[in-house]
Amino acid sequence: MKAPKSIQPLIDDGLVDEVLRSLMSGKEAQVFLVRCGQEIRCAKVYKDVADRSFKKAVQYQEGRKIRNSRRQRAMEKRSKFGRDQQEVVWQRAEVDALYRLAEAGVRVPKAYGLIDGVLLMELITGADGEVAPRLNDITLSAEQAVKDHATVMNFVVRMLCVGLVHGDLSEFNVLQSETGPVIIDLPQAVNAAANNSAKSMLQRDVENITQYYARFAPRLAESHYAEEIWDLHEKRELKPDVKLTGKFEFSTETADVDAVLHLINVAYEEELERQEHMRNN
Numbered sequence: 001m002k003a004p005k006s007i008q009p010l011i012d013d014g015l016v017d018e019v020l021r022s023l024m025s026g027k028e029a030q031v032f033l034v035r036c037g038q039e040i041r042c043a044k045v046y047k048d049v050a051d052r053s054f055k056k057a058v059q060y061q062e063g064r065k066i067r068n069s070r071r072q073r074a075m076e077k078r079s080k081f082g083r084d085q086q087e088v089v090w091q092r093a094e095v096d097a098l099y100r101l102a103e104a105g106v107r108v109p110k111a112y113g114l115i116d117g118v119l120l121m122e123l124i125t126g127a128d129g130e131v132a133p134r135l136n137d138i139t140l141s142a143e144q145a146v147k148d149h150a151t152v153m154n155f156v157v158r159m160l161c162v163g164l165v166h167g168d169l170s171e172f173n174v175l176q177s178e179t180g181p182v183i184i185d186l187p188q189a190v191n192a193a194a195n196n197s198a199k200s201m202l203q204r205d206v207e208n209i210t211q212y213y214a215r216f217a218p219r220l221a222e223s224h225y226a227e228e229i230w231d232l233h234e235k236r237e238l239k240p241d242v243k244l245t246g247k248f249e250f251s252t253e254t255a256d257v258d259a260v261l262h263l264i265n266v267a268y269e270e271e272l273e274r275q276e277h278m279r280n281n
Helices: 008-012 057-061 069-077 080-105 143-160 199-212 220-221 225-234 259-280
Strands: 018-025 031-038 037-048 111-115 119-122 174-177 179-181
Touching: 018 037, 018 080, 069 174, 080 111, 080 119, 143 179, 143 259, 199 220, 199 225, 199 259, 220 225
Parallel strands: none
Antiparallel strands: 018 031, 031 037, 037 119, 111 119, 174 179
């Protein structure tokens, strides 16, 4: 196929030999299959901020800082230069997260670099050698669902151990490879220590993915992994290989009604977005 304008510079520089086809188009980027020498890889092309449909991007960017004070001031003032720099930070967040999470033992696509707004990554394949499907496109046995859910919960723990929360985890952002789940789509990953919404985002991540696996293993629906993980995190007892139980003893203190209503509203908006995503895919 004809190379997209954004990928042509990589071809000119010899980093990409050929664009094979479009793989998928999401809310913040379009992914292409490309040939790099003898390897087939993915090239993720980020959409212009004006064309992205990712909601509440500002909420995800809270706590992200850059060392250059001039650029940071421009970002805070929302000048054109500042918006351009914010876009760079948004893109850079994903490649940085991929490197950090791979080192932490989370199965993510291997990143080969971010060049002019194009992220080159490993192509994840399934058991048949073809492009790995998203969880939303497969059916699992109850036994496999419980096993894979435990794997993803360990990934969530390992993410948090290095200070990150995915922020948009669902069956649409996990691939099923030959060896198990692979986490994808991380530009919105948040700094757990610097983002005030980190806890609610982690709760939503865990609830979304648990609801998916509970379709095949209903007993998972009664678990409370999000509360258990965050409680261990706050107590500084969270370790990469911690053995989770899915059980949590809730406090009997009066609930913060405003906080609960906020979570309900966030969950409602996310469900509307999920339904829209399913209609468009």
